[in-house]
Amino acid sequence: MKSFPLPPENVISSLKNCKRAVVCGHGSPDGDCVNSVAAMGLLLKTLGKEVYLVNDGPFFRPEVEFIQEMLTDSLPQEILNKDTLGVVVDCSTPSRLGSKWDYFKDFTITVVDHHSSGEEFGENRYIVPESISTTLLVYQLYKAMDVPLTEQAARYIFRGFATDSGYFKFLHEDTGSTLRIIADLVDHGVVPNDEYHFISGGKPLSVVRFLGELINRVESFYNGKVLISHEEEADFEKYGDNARASDDLYASLTLVKGAQVVFFFKISKMRPGAIEVGIRSNHSCSFDAGKFASLFGGGGHAKAAGLTLEGTYEEVKPIILSKVKEFLD
Ligand SMILES: [Mn+2]
Structure with missing residues (x-):
């Protein structure tokens, strides 16, 4: 992939125009999943939205633990309707949302994902199987919507990429556009060596x-x-x-x-x-x-x-x- 396909207009407007959003990734989340949830949550908050993050566990791995304190256990009844935007990240099949899919049945849904297989669901979809991580697609949304990237957002995006690339091991041809994004993340304050130790270090x-x-x-x-x-x-x-x-x-x-x-x-x-x-x-x-x-x-x-x-x-x-x-x- 020489360059990233731009996010579709309906995906951008769904995020821009919603009043409130619930963000969720797949159960048994990995690093890309939780960091996509966190980065998407931050993007929506910056846009001034009322944001809830939900996700099924377990959260055993040290690099996914941090998300737990950002999650809401149960959503207020009055937001379970079509006016709420459900944002599904890093998940290609509704059933992989686990128990949280029950909420999403009531929402308008936007899906941001990079899985090659799965089920087509959701009104608005930004699916790029060639993208190494889902967090890189959240980066595309930051750019497309002209939302300034904070150091924290850059870190979430980097960590998702690092997880799904096996820390740079699985980069194939045509990943120049990806590495240019990584360079931008580093310019925003991410230190790759620190992130490597955060993700892979501290093993008992x-x-x-x-x-x-x-x-x-x-x-x-x-x-x-x-x-x-x-x-x-x-x-x-x-x-x-x-x-x-x-x-x-x-x-x-x-x-x-x-x-x-x-x-x-x-x-x-x-x-x-x-x-x-x-x-x-x-x-x-x-x-x-x-x-x-x-x-x-x-x-x-x-x-x-x-x-x-x-x-x-x-x-x-x-x-x-x-x-x-x-x-x-
Ligand atoms: Mn992923």
Whole structure:
């Protein structure tokens, strides 16, 4: 993408003309999601709107924790109507809003997102799958509406980008326009080295030990093209209730020679009795993780996606393995 597609007029006017807005991203939020919520909230506040931020958890990762104190637990009954603008960020499917989708049924909806798969919903949509992060689309809205970028807004936007680019690791060709935005964020006071330590530092030793365990547990299928690791109930007691090992797990396993796709089976905290399957595909193969996830009602990007299935690890694994074959090179 040489340059970013401009936000559609109806998206801009929905934000400009609303009196009040409720902003929400997907449940089990990641760094891009919470920072999109925060940056969008700040944009709307600067425009003088009455703003509420809502989002389903959990918020275990240190880099998403901050959003909790900005969230409203329950919305006043009198705002649940079409005069309220519901702004959905970083979320391609209504069901991924979790319990918060109930509110949005009553709102006029604007969606700002960069997922490649999902469901078309909402009256106003600014969807750019080529954008590395949703926060970069919020940046486009700041520019399009001529709203001055504060240091705090620049930081939120940077953190979303840093999360979804694996801290600059996953930048493909034609990302000059993205890097020019990053330069602008740095000019607005963001210090990349500080942000790296905020996002990736401060790990308890138990998380690194857990990572070792998950790597030891890896099973290899189809001549090493498919690598699978999984969480066990006993891990929570041993290593604590911490989701942070998964990023490093994916980063290590997708670099293994011959590996095309990595699956990580997690015990779902949002849906007891279900398994959440994280999917990461190797940079140089054609495996489309988002497409694969959508077979099972999940979603995401070509290289990173997720899905949820009822059952135990032992029950879910053969289902995934039977479908994966036709996606391999
Ligand atoms: Mn994202």
